[in-house]
Amino acid sequence: MTYSAPDWFDIGPLEHIPQRGARIVKTARRDIAVFRTAGDDIFALENRCPHKGGPLSEGIVHGRKVACPLHNWTIDLESGAATGADRGCARSFRVKIEKGRVYLEMSVAVAP
Amino acid sequence: MSEEAQRTSPRLVVVGNGMAAGRMLEELFQRAPDKYRVTVFGAEPRVNYNRIMLSPVLAKEKSYEEIIIHDEAWYRGKGVRLHKGETVVSINRAARTVTTASGRVEAYDQLVIATGSTPIAIPVHGVTLPGVVTFRDLDDVETMIDQAKPGRRAVVIGGGLLGLEAAAGLKAHGMAVSVVHLMPTLMERQLDPSAGYLLQKAIERRGVDVFTGANTQAILGDASVTGVKLDDGRVIPADMVVMAVGIRPNARLAKEAGLDVNRGVTVDDFMRTSDPHIHAVGECVEHRGQCYGLVAPLYEMAKVVAARLCGENSAAYQGSLTSTKLKVSGIDLFSAGDFGDAENDEIVLRDPSRSVYKRVVLRDNRIVGAVLFGETEDGAWFFDLMKKQTDVGAMRDTLIFGQAYQGGSPLDPMAAVAAMPDDAEICGSNGGCKSAITSAIARDALTSLDEVRAQTKASASCGQCTTKVEALIAAALGDKYKAANRKPMCKCTDLTHEEARGLIISKKLASMPAVMQELGWKSSCGCPSCRPALNYYLLCAWPLDYKDDAQSRFVNERVHANIQKDGTFSVVPRMWGGLTTPHELRAIADVAERFRIPTVKVTGGQRIDLLGVKKEDLPAVWAELNKAGLVSGHAYAKGLRTVKTCVGKEWCRFGTQDSMGLGVKLERLLCGSWTPAKVKLAVSGCPRNCAEATVKDIGVVCVDSGFDIHIAGAAGLHVRATDLLGHVETEEEALEHVAAILQLYREEAAYLDRIYKWVEKTGLARVRAKIMEDHDARRALYARFLISQRAVRKDPWAERVAGFGAKEFTPLAVVMPIAAE
Numbered sequence: 001m002t003y004s005a006p007d008w009f010d011i012g013p014l015e016h017i018p019q020r021g022a023r024i025v026k027t028a029r030r031d032i033a034v035f036r037t038a039g040d041d042i043f044a045l046e047n048r049c050p051h052k053g054g055p056l057s058e059g060i061v062h063g064r065k066v067a068c069p070l071h072n073w074t075i076d077l078e079s080g081a082a083t084g085a086d087r088g089c090a091r092s093f094r095v096k097i098e099k100g101r102v103y104l105e106m107s108v109a110v111a112p
Numbered sequence: 113m114s115e116e117a118q119r120t121s122p123r124l125v126v127v128g129n130g131m132a133a134g135r136m137l138e139e140l141f142q143r144a145p146d147k148y149r150v151t152v153f154g155a156e157p158r159v160n161y162n163r164i165m166l167s168p169v170l171a172k173e174k175s176y177e178e179i180i181i182h183d184e185a186w187y188r189g190k191g192v193r194l195h196k197g198e199t200v201v202s203i204n205r206a207a208r209t210v211t212t213a214s215g216r217v218e219a220y221d222q223l224v225i226a227t228g229s230t231p232i233a234i235p236v237h238g239v240t241l242p243g244v245v246t247f248r249d250l251d252d253v254e255t256m257i258d259q260a261k262p263g264r265r266a267v268v269i270g271g272g273l274l275g276l277e278a279a280a281g282l283k284a285h286g287m288a289v290s291v292v293h294l295m296p297t298l299m300e301r302q303l304d305p306s307a308g309y310l311l312q313k314a315i316e317r318r319g320v321d322v323f324t325g326a327n328t329q330a331i332l333g334d335a336s337v338t339g340v341k342l343d344d345g346r347v348i349p350a351d352m353v354v355m356a357v358g359i360r361p362n363a364r365l366a367k368e369a370g371l372d373v374n375r376g377v378t379v380d381d382f383m384r385t386s387d388p389h390i391h392a393v394g395e396c397v398e399h400r401g402q403c404y405g406l407v408a409p410l411y412e413m414a415k416v417v418a419a420r421l422c423g424e425n426s427a428a429y430q431g432s433l434t435s436t437k438l439k440v441s442g443i444d445l446f447s448a449g450d451f452g453d454a455e456n457d458e459i460v461l462r463d464p465s466r467s468v469y470k471r472v473v474l475r476d477n478r479i480v481g482a483v484l485f486g487e488t489e490d491g492a493w494f495f496d497l498m499k500k501q502t503d504v505g506a507m508r509d510t511l512i513f514g515q516a517y518q519g520g521s522p523l524d525p526m527a528a529v530a531a532m533p534d535d536a537e538i539c540g541s542n543g544g545c546k547s548a549i550t551s552a553i554a555r556d557a558l559t560s561l562d563e564v565r566a567q568t569k570a571s572a573s574c575g576q577c578t579t580k581v582e583a584l585i586a587a588a589l590g591d592k593y594k595a596a597n598r599k600p601m602c603k604c605t606d607l608t609h610e611e612a613r614g615l616i617i618s619k620k621l622a623s624m625p626a627v628m629q630e631l632g633w634k635s636s637c638g639c640p641s642c643r644p645a646l647n648y649y650l651l652c653a654w655p656l657d658y659k660d661d662a663q664s665r666f667v668n669e670r671v672h673a674n675i676q677k678d679g680t681f682s683v684v685p686r687m688w689g690g691l692t693t694p695h696e697l698r699a700i701a702d703v704a705e706r707f708r709i710p711t712v713k714v715t716g717g718q719r720i721d722l723l724g725v726k727k728e729d730l731p732a733v734w735a736e737l738n739k740a741g742l743v744s745g746h747a748y749a750k751g752l753r754t755v756k757t758c759v760g761k762e763w764c765r766f767g768t769q770d771s772m773g774l775g776v777k778l779e780r781l782l783c784g785s786w787t788p789a790k791v792k793l794a795v796s797g798c799p800r801n802c803a804e805a806t807v808k809d810i811g812v813v814c815v816d817s818g819f820d821i822h823i824a825g826a827a828g829l830h831v832r833a834t835d836l837l838g839h840v841e842t843e844e845e846a847l848e849h850v851a852a853i854l855q856l857y858r859e860e861a862a863y864l865d866r867i868y869k870w871v872e873k874t875g876l877a878r879v880r881a882k883i884m885e886d887h888d889a890r891r892a893l894y895a896r897f898l899i900s901q902r903a904v905r906k907d908p909w910a911e912r913v914a915g916f917g918a919k920e921f922t923p924l925a926v927v928m929p930i931a932a933e
């Protein structure tokens with residue numbers, strides 16, 4: 001595999017993402033859901049539920065998990081993995097906050 | 113120091129004579145008393161004192177003399193040349209000199225910047241008026257004290273640590289004090305909403321008024337301060353305004369000298385600035401992107417600086433974990449680390465009767481955060497476990513009870529209660545001790561929780577002790593006792609839906625944190641199943657005051673459309689009573705074409721569904737529909753869905769009344785109100801019942817003599833014909849009765865129970881008595897319904913079009929290749 005240096009992309013100020021909520025970043029490859037927890041931690045997952053592709057960005061965020069709006073699978077925001085009895089994993093991407101702005105690691109996010 | 117050394121040893125100049133400077137000098141002299149010729153410039157006209165003790169000084173609990181750290185003798189003894197009240201105005205790095213306001217020029221070999229931070233003043237009209245004060249140094253405190261006369265009014269802007277200590281201090285002088293805070297809960301940076309709620313209660317109990325979620329628009333007054341105006345128009349009269357909204361690192365001097373400055377003076381792990389001859393320490397620095405506002409970190413920094421000045425390379429500053437306490441006597445709180453979320457791996461202990469709240473947040477069996485209110489003895493212990501990254505997996509079950517309890521394994525509840533002495537208190541609120549309850553059970557042969565509650569009041573007021581009381585009954589009755597099939601709301605509480613909402617009313621709980629604290633929730637912020645329910649109960653209980661919590665709602669109710677399996681949405685406009693017009697149909701057709709909406713369907717609810725709308729198109733689609741007078745059909749809502757009608761008397765040869773007309777009136781009267789579950793109505797013009805009124809939540813069947821009102825039907829997962837509730841003669845009565853039924857359902861039903869479920873639980877006879885027989889009760893219900901409707905009378909679509917919550921609909925960012933790949 002070829003390793004490319006991280007390519008941090010400024011996607012906007014943290015307060016543009018609602019607490020316990022999410023916003024999406026549209027890329028040519030995929031939509032990425034960027035979640036903000038009550039504690040202002042942020043996570044980025046591909047906006048497709050491992051169950052049947054539900055838009056995770058529309059789910060209810062609780063703790064470091066999100067409940068998919070379609071059939072209520074609970075997805076761990078850190079790993080993207082389904083929790084409990086359900087099996088499957090949404091792809092996760094690197095994000096960071098600097099000086100109140102959110103950065104997404106693009107080289108991976110737009111790669112196949 | 114010897115004459116020789118006096119002349120030859122290197123010169124150390126320190127700018128700023130506060131806590132960091134003082135501590136750094138102590139560390140230095142411990143290591144090398146004679147290494148430097150030390151000169152200190154302090155803008156304050158006094159020696160170094162313990163700034164954090166200014167709060168007790170303001171509160172008249174301490175005097176200035178008591179908080180001095182280094183008196184004149186100390187400086188003399190150490191051979192330090194201290195220039196009090198002398199401000200350094202510039203640094204000449206080329207010449208290695210500093211210049212003071214009085215024009216004095218001092219040369220240095222090593223310079224240490226310890227200028228601390230300055231209070232932030234919010235940029236509103238009137239900040240410069242006499243009477244506006246800050247809270248940073250002794251001069252500020254003296255100003256406050258001589259203005260603080262009993263009976264005069266003070267407004268403190270900022271409900272953080274500083275602001276609250278100022279408020280308590282001024283209160284001690286007999287002033288009338290209010291705190292104005294921008295955020296919904298006090299000290300939100302150091303506390304979670306539950307602790308913030310308790311803190312507010314405690315502050316208010318001291319007679320200090322607290323305004324949260326309050327944004328200061330202006331400070332009023334001509335000659336001097338007369339009041340504070342909030343952006344919602346409220347005006348709080350004031351003779352003094354204390355600015356306590358935060359601090360900014362005082363880095364001006366460094367910036368002007370051309371050093372790297374960000375928010376603070378940027379330093380590396382050795383506290384070195386971008387100039388090798390200049391170190392910085394304390395609140396004025398920024399280290400690894402962090403600025404600190406507490407003393408603990410700067411004590412660690414001071415060590416490092418001193419070590420560097422002595423040429424030791426070993427020590428490096430790694431950044432600090434900080435913890436918070438509030439120095440207001442009688443209010444015990446402690447917090448440390450990260451506890452904003454992670455409801456999922458946390459341990460919570462609440463004691464409503466004693467206003468105690470304890471929460472420890474874990475990740476991989478390590479403590480990452482802790483919040484304590486009311487009982488803080490174990491704060492230091494938790495903080496230590498946190499810093500040491502200790503694996504607490506083994507003591508997880510007893511952790512929250514504190515250090516004293518470690519080792520002792522917790523008994524199972526049954527055994528624990530059995531083991532209790534007779535005089536042990538079971539119910540804190542109503543003071544029922546064990547023997548009182550057990551003897552009542554024996555004496556009156558009580559067999560159920562409800563009977564015990566009725567007889568002893570135990571567990572009747574907050575439900576905290578429910579499990580204990582149940583255990584007592586079980587112990588008394590042995591296997592004769594079958595636990596009443598009470599179903600707790602969720603894992604966060606032992607209370608049932610009905611109990612919780614009853615207590616919300618009786619205890620006047622008006623916010624989510626209030627409910628969770630006073631009812632002893634076992635989690636810090638609830639879970640996806642109790643949050644939406646509580647949100648509804650609060651909305652229903654306090655229609656005009658409670659602010660809806662969007663993030664507790666399912667996406668359909670947040671975006672006012674129904675999410676589809678492919679992530680697109682469906683939009684269902686209202687067609688009042690199933691009636692429409694060419695004009696409306698044309699508008700729908702236009703929208704469908706303009707936004708390429710793939711499916712247009714007539715629903716089972718007598719209206720049209722536009723399916724497959726992209727989320728980002730929703731606001732535009734609504735705007736178009738709104739123009740034609742079409743509004744949200746709430747096809748997504750736990751609220752009124754549809755009122756189906758048949759043509760009725762207007763056309764049908766069997767029709768007895770104007771069923772279409774009544775249907776439209778009903779839909780207009782009831783639409784928009786939130787209900788425990790969806791509500792569907794129908795009005796049929798005669799008993800042939802073409803509108804299927806007898807399988808609706810509420811159905812009206814017109815007859816010659818008037819209107820038969822039916823309730824509790826369903827035709828979904830569960831099919832159930834309605835029960836006849838009663839008969840009314842006029843249309844007006846029909847409207848009032850139906851609205852009253854809906855309100856009774858809103859006030860009593862458990863979240864997610866459709867009307868038929870609720871009626872089965874509460875009993876048809878009871879509903880009939882309240883609606884058909886007790887006319888006052890019905891009128892009261894009707895009145896309450898109309899009040900609650902005032903709050904929701906706006907069309908959610910129009911609101912969204914107007915930009916409310918606009919961010920919900922647009923992507924945060926769009927990243928597309930310039931040229932297609």
Ligand code: SRM
Nearest residue numbers: 674682714715716717718719747753826827828829830866
């Ligand atoms: C659109 C529609 C089907 C249609 O094309 O006709 C429909 C569509 C849905 N129904 Fe329905 N129901 C529709 C009429 C009905 C009817 C018939 C009626 O209202 O006369 C019923 C049976 C009557 C009743 O409710 O008692 C009905 C019983 C249900 C149920 C079962 C409710 C129950 O308590 O048993 C659900 C599931 C739920 O609500 O939890 C449901 C849930 C749904 C949901 C909301 C599923 C979901 O959560 O996404 C569907 C949303 C589709 C969408 O995006 O619009 N739908 N649904 C009808 C919209 C009516 C309207 O104009 O608002």
Ligand SMILES: Cc1cc2nc3c(=O)[nH]c(=O)nc-3n(C[C@H](O)[C@H](O)[C@H](O)COP(=O)(O)OP(=O)(O)OC[C@H]3O[C@@H](n4cnc5c(N)ncnc54)[C@H](O)[C@@H]3O)c2cc1C
Nearest residue numbers: 128130131132155163164199200227228394395405406407
């Ligand atoms: C009311 C109050 C209560 C507090 N309570 C707590 C608490 O409970 N716990 C806690 O950990 N922390 C508390 N703090 C914060 C704590 O006091 C600070 O973190 C600490 O004082 C910072 O030390 P410092 O030396 O960096 O800055 P300071 O102590 O502010 O010292 C900086 C000094 O430099 C002087 N100066 C600035 N510019 C110049 C210049 N150009 N020339 C000469 N002199 C200059 C200033 O006049 C000031 O005297 C409290 C602060 C206040 C105001």
Ligand code: SF4
Nearest residue numbers: 677715716721828829
């Ligand atoms: S019947 Fe089932 S599939 Fe059809 S609309 Fe209703 S919920 Fe959806």
Ligand code: FES
Nearest residue numbers: 049052054068071
């Ligand atoms: S698609 Fe997410 S739960 Fe079914």
